[in-house]
Amino acid sequence: MKKFPLYLMMLLVASSLFTSCMGDDANVDTAWRDANLKFYQEQSQLKDKDGSAFYKVVIAPWDPNAQVLMHWFNDPKTTEKNLSPLYTSTVDVKYRLTMYDGTPADSSFNLTQAYGDSIFRTNFSSVISGWGIAITRMHIGDSCRVVIPYNQGYGTYDYGSIKGYSTLVFDIKLKGIPYYEAKP
Secondary structure: OOOHHHHHHHHHHHHHHHHHHHHHHHOOOHHHHHHHHHHHHHHHHOEOOOOOEOOEEEEEOOEEEEEEEEEEOOOHHHOOOOOOOOOOOEEEEEEEEEEOOOOEEEEHHHOEEOOEEOOEEEEHHHOOHHHHHHHOOOOOOOEEEEEEOHHHOOOOOOEOOEOOOOOEEEEEEEEEOOOOOOOO
């Protein structure tokens, strides 16, 4: 009988942990999440006028489940001999970020930096993983639209004005790779 209060206490703690975990899903905007998931799926099926895929599915070499969609605005053959960043590189880019519904969310065009007007300088450890997947496939001079699913973006949590489960649409131009050393 002395152990009954202990068992009761353990049962109450376990049930409160279970319900607090369940409560996280209760706060999810399911309409937003579903619309973002649907948008990503639709974009992955999008076709060019000639019937070919509009976006290339780019898979991270380090995780076969991590992917983004990329569409080059320029002909990649014209930049293929230009430098391409490594995952450890620092890059200079110009970008615009919109949400799946076209709502503007961020832009480097609001920046003025010493190393260039509208240039955002970063390394991949400072940004979402979807950027590392995409930009390491680009060459200097490439302009791409990159569609990043929520799990390669900000995940399930809100980040400033970006809601959890957001599919991110970036228009990115790779301007340079500072500190890049070409060794013979």
